[in-house]
Amino acid sequence: MRRQWCDVREDVLAAVARVGASGWLVLGEEVLRFERALAERWGLPHCVGCASGLDGIEIALRIAGLRPGEAVLTTPLSAFATTLAIVRAGGRPCFADVDESGLLDLDLAERVLEAHPEVRWLLPVHLYGHAVDLDRLERLRRRFELHIVEDCAQAIDARSHRRPVGSVSDACATSFYPTKNLGAMGDGGAVLTRSRDAASAAAALRDYGRTGRDEHAVVGLNSRLDALQAAILFDAFLPRLDHYVERRRKLADGYRSAVRHPEITIPPTPPASDSVWHLFPVLANDRDAFRDHLTRCGVATLVHYPQLIPDQPALADVDGVRVFGSLPRARYFADHVVSLPIHPYLDDGCAARIAEACTTWRS
Numbered sequence: 001m002r003r004q005w006c007d008v009r010e011d012v013l014a015a016v017a018r019v020g021a022s023g024w025l026v027l028g029e030e031v032l033r034f035e036r037a038l039a040e041r042w043g044l045p046h047c048v049g050c051a052s053g054l055d056g057i058e059i060a061l062r063i064a065g066l067r068p069g070e071a072v073l074t075t076p077l078s079a080f081a082t083t084l085a086i087v088r089a090g091g092r093p094c095f096a097d098v099d100e101s102g103l104l105d106l107d108l109a110e111r112v113l114e115a116h117p118e119v120r121w122l123l124p125v126h127l128y129g130h131a132v133d134l135d136r137l138e139r140l141r142r143r144f145e146l147h148i149v150e151d152c153a154q155a156i157d158a159r160s161h162r163r164p165v166g167s168v169s170d171a172c173a174t175s176f177y178p179t180k181n182l183g184a185m186g187d188g189g190a191v192l193t194r195s196r197d198a199a200s201a202a203a204a205l206r207d208y209g210r211t212g213r214d215e216h217a218v219v220g221l222n223s224r225l226d227a228l229q230a231a232i233l234f235d236a237f238l239p240r241l242d243h244y245v246e247r248r249r250k251l252a253d254g255y256r257s258a259v260r261h262p263e264i265t266i267p268p269t270p271p272a273s274d275s276v277w278h279l280f281p282v283l284a285n286d287r288d289a290f291r292d293h294l295t296r297c298g299v300a301t302l303v304h305y306p307q308l309i310p311d312q313p314a315l316a317d318v319d320g321v322r323v324f325g326s327l328p329r330a331r332y333f334a335d336h337v338v339s340l341p342i343h344p345y346l347d348d349g350c351a352a353r354i355a356e357a358c359t360t361w362r363s
């Protein structure tokens, strides 16, 4: 983040000065301008900014018509926010296992949907910056007449079969949390949709359900996007996104060719995914020993995610949570996955030393 600041400082300060001089700090023209720019870049007609990715997913579910008590099939391996949004929107989270890439297994999801006609909502996550296979998702959507909300928080700009993530959804959501591929300088998020009506509903929901100056048609939230974050995103980060994605891809290519070790595997990229590498996960047989070795080499690692969502204590009190099967693959990821450092300000020399540290691990 400090390295990023050295790069973006002038652009951010100019954005702050403009917003300060405008006298308009929440929603307004800056937010509209950023929303239009992001929608255009994404290739979806409407974008509605909000306060976080979590809120974005909740709003997307609500504008897509989720009714209280409806079951939503999702992945056990994600940020907790994915499931939290389902619960907050009144849905009942159900979980099926992941595939060998760590993303919701669509073969398994298909079998669950066949066996459980009461499950008609799907919330896939484009985890690690990989795109879930959108052609398959589209086929599932048609076959079962599903409602789909894609969690694109880690996958802005990722494509599957050349289509952008989010394009199979009634509405999709993303996050501008600072570490995300398009991060703000604080919290933020957005909902994207093809439907003008859904976009108006999202704009009402994020602002107390407001439909007129003093009229509240629905029970909404306060999830407005600040003009400052929108202006900073527009001036400093959106123009750098191409470069950021390119850097992440280059670093990932480097790791994929340099990290060779019998005890470390790199999960496969999903078929037809043009990934944006929000994270670079590897699976290590003895994760603790591997992480200790990297720490001794001066390499910081994280784990995404060590605890499956259905095992989180917060869900113990939630009605109607279901788990289909014993989630063996997701558990394998939770026990063995390690994220190597990857971000646009990591230089090639550093990345080469990290890869070297991996290959010199004596397990």
Ligand SMILES: *Cc1c(COP(=O)(O)O)cnc(C)c1O
Pocket: 051, 052, 053, 054, 055, 078, 079, 081, 082, 125, 127, 151, 153, 154, 174, 175, 176, 177, 187, 188, 189
């Ligand atoms: C970050 C993230 C979220 C939540 O976004 P916030 O802006 O932090 O609320 C949701 N889903 C996934 C997959 C994420 O990575």
